[in-house]
Amino acid sequence: MSPTFDHVTLGQRVLFGSGRAADNLAAEVTRLGARRIMVIASPSEVPVAQEVTKHIDGTLFHDDVAPHVPIAKAESARAAAAEHSIDLLVCVGGGSTTGLAKAVALTTGLPIVAVPTTYAGSEATNVWGLTEAARKTTGVDDRVLPVTVIYDAHLTLSLPVELSVASGLNGMAHCIDSMWAPRTDPINRALAAEGIRALAEGLPAIKNDPQNLRGREQTLYGAYLSAVAFASAGSGLHHKICHVLGGAYDLPHAQTHATVLPYVLAFNAPAAPEAEHRIAGAFGTDTAVAGLDALRVALDAPRALKNYGLDEAWIAEAVELILPFVPDSNPRPVTATDLEALLRAAHAGETPVL
Template identity: 90%
Template sequence: MNLNFDHVTLGQRVLFGSGRAADSLADEVARLGARRVMVVASRSEARVAQAVTTHIDVAVFHDDVAPHVPIAKAESARAVAVDKAVDLLVCVGGGSTTGLAKAVALATGLPIVAVPTTYAGSEATNVWGLTEAARKTTGVDDRVLPVTVIYDAHLTLSLPVELSVASGLNGMAHCIDSMWAPRTDPINRALAAEGIRALAEGLPAIKGDPQDVSGREQTLYGAYLSAVAFASAGSGLHHKICHVLGGAYNLPHAQTHATVLPYVLAFNAPAAHEAERRIAAAFGTGTAVAGLSSLRATLDAPRALKDYGFDETQIPEAVELILPVVPDSNPRPVTATDLEALLRAAHAGETPVL
C-alpha cells in the first residue's frame, strides 16, 4: 500500500528527568529571558509548586483553578497576568491547571512552561477548552502550546493510585482515539502504539508499588506520547463524548475518560481492522478489547459513570449534544440509538459488547 499523508509536528522542548524539575525550570526561565513569572497551581499543588520554583523569582502565584476551565476563572487569571505585567506562565499541576494557563495564553500570547504532576497530557497539545453555561468549547491554537514541558516523575509520587490509574487511562484514551481520529496518519498511529505499550507497562507498576519511580517514568513517557499523537490526529468519538459529559454535567475529567473508553473501543474496533490490530499488538494480546479489559481489571479501573454523578435521566440530553459533533471519519456510522446504548452501558458499568 502506498503511503500518502500530511503530518504536522508541533515544536516543543521536552526536558525529562526525575528529581530535576527545579533546576530545569530555572534553566528555562533563564533561556527565555523571563523577568515576571506567573505560577499557576491549585491550592492542593501549592507545596509542589513552591518546591519546583525554588530557584526562580516569582511575580505572582495564582491558585484559583477549577476543572474544565470555567470562563470566569479564565478571565480572572487573564486580568492578573495583565495587571502584574507577566512575561511567562509556569503551570504546575494536572489538566485543569494546564488548561487555565492555556486560557491565559490564548488571550495574551504569553509563553507557557508546563510542569505536569499527573498524566493528563494537555501540556503536549495545542488544544484549549473553556466551559460557559454548562457547555464546554474546545479549539486548536498554537499560542496555547507550552514552549517547554518539564517532566519529573518525583512530582507524581504523591498522586494517589486511584487518580494515577484514572489519569493514565485518560492518556490511554488519547492513544486509542488517535488511531481513528479525523487527522490520523502513520506517524501519530506509531506514537500512539508506543504510548499504549508504555502506559500498559507503567500503570500496573504504579498499582503494585506507588513509590516505584520507574513505573511512573514509563507512565509519564506514555502520557507524553499519547498527547503528541492526539494533538496531531485530533478529537475522535471518545473525546467528543467525554467533552460533552464533562462540560454539561461537570463530571471529573480523568474518571470520565477512563470509564467511557472501553465502550468506544468495543463500538469501533469491529469496523477499524488495522487500528484494532495495532492496539492489540501494543497490548500484546489477541484483540484490542481483550488487552484493555485485562489492563483495566489489573488496575481496578473506574467502571460506571453513575459513580461520578451522571444520572440516567441525563442520557437523552447527552445524546442530543453529542450526535452533532461526532466526527465524519469515525470508523462506523453513529446513530442516536448507538449513543444511547453506549451511554446506558457506561452509566451502569456493564461489560462492553462488540
C-alpha cells in the first residue's frame, strides 16, 4: 500500500562551518538588518560568546541562565529585552541558553540566531519549555524556532567528554523517539536514521580523542538531524518521561535523557518491529537494543538516575505525574506498573529488559 502522510518541514537557515561562527554571525546580523542585539549566554559561556560576537555590536549581554528555564528567569529576560528595545536575540550555548531565548521569543516574537556549543538540538525545533513550581510545561510555537542556526564544531572542543557523551545521547534520544512519536512519518524517520548513524560514528571519535574535529562535526550534524526529526515527529514516551523528571526533580537534562533512553527503547522495540529494524540498521547491528548498548559501553555512558539526583522515594509520585502525558500513539500500552518498573530499573542502572 502506498504511504499516506502529512509532513511539515520547518523553515530555517543553517550555516555549518568549523571556525566560521563569528563571520557567519556578522553576516546574518547584516542580512537581518538588526541594530539592537541581546546576546544570551550562561556565565561559563561568556568567553565563547564574546569571541563569537566579536564582529557585531551587542546592545546587551544577558547571563542569567538556568536549566529547564524557570519562569522567573524568563520574565527577567523578557523585561530586559523590552527595556533595551531589542530587535534580535543571539543565544550562544547549550539547551538552557537556547531555551531562555525561546522563552523571550514566545511572548515578543523576536527572531533568534542560535549558536550551539553542545549537541542539545533545541536550536532546530519549535518546542519551548518553562518550569514553574517544580512542574515543566512544554509547547510548540513557530515563533520560538530560531531563524538561523550557526554550527561551528570548534565551539564544542572545550566541552568535556562526559558532557559531550551525555549531550550526544540526548540527540540520539530525539532520533529514536522520532521513530514512533505521535506525528512520525517516512521523512522524519529517514532523518532520524541518518542522525543515529552520524551520532554513532561521531561520539566514539570524541571519546577516543576529545580534540577530534571530524568526530565533533559528525556529532553536530547528527544532533541537527535528530532535532529536525523530533520537531516534525513530536514528543514520544521517552521525552514525556524526561521532561517530567527534569522539571519536577531538577535533574540534569542531558544525563537524564542519556540514562532513560535504553529503558524506553527496550520497552517499545518489541512492539514496533519496523522501527526497531530501521534503528538496528542505522547502528549496523542485529537489533536496536544491541546497537545502543554497544555504543553506550564504548562511551561509558550515564547509567543510573540515582547518580543524578533522583531519590527512589520519588518514583511513585513520578509515575503519577508521567502517566497522563503518555502518548496514545506509543507502540505499546503503558500502565502505571510498567512505568514504575522502568523508572526503578533506570534509577538503579539495571540492565534493560525486553
